[in-house]
Amino acid sequence: MTAAPADLIVDQPAVTDGASLWRLAKDSETLDLNSSYSYLLWCRDFAGTSAVARGADGEPVGFVTGYVRPERPRTLLVWQVAVDAAYRGHGIAARLLDGLTARLAAERGITDVETTITPGNTASERLFTSFAARHGARLEREVLFPAELFPDGPHDPEVLYRIGPLTDATPH
Template structure:
């Protein structure tokens, strides 16, 4: 993994970051784009389980949105990950994921779930390498088959379950 730039700050998103997160998701060309309103709400209501990477000027250059599953308080569901195209390839997504999970480990989160469409190799690599770095078990299974999506063609969503990390086995 390439080290993230030294001037990068991993932070909690603020409501004012909602527009930037929406633009990053839109520009990613791979994420399902939610309404701009939803990104504003996410930055307000789920800031504690999300992270933003800020460049030297404080502008968001990447983000992870997530939430703790209500019926599994030890599990973070990662909703979306995006990094600005000009900043890709520098380990920002991995730094975001490591920083967010380290922060949430303090409140008992030891597992991650996310869904990835087949062929999204960047996300597949991000989460596979996270599991390897942390010595965590990784399983995959189809969570939502393509035919469940009512709004036209959509690939199946494969559920990745990761955890717990090796360091939490001692507890």
């Protein structure tokens, strides 16, 4: 893996980034695509628990969306991660995830991360497995939503990845 471009800027999304996040999710061909409206709302209501990577032109080339679980205020649930195809292989997803969790550990005291991954999504499996290792955290997996719970046709089960506690917000 090569290093992320030096001119990459990681910050919080703005409402004006909603359309770009929708396009990145659509172009990923692996994420469940939500409505464009939901990405606009996400950039408004959950910008503080999400991150975007911007290229030299200021346009988003990657994102992580997440929220702090209401019943577990020290747990960040990562909803989606996407990186533009032209920027993949440079560690941008890891940089986004590390930066977001470091920020939220400092601002909100998060100690744990959760996400769901469908079996066979090796890119996400590697991202979160290596994240746990970098942060000296335990990783547990269990099926959260079995396939039969999804009402809209065939859907793979969603496997919950529980990572924590993070021993250090800074990766090793």
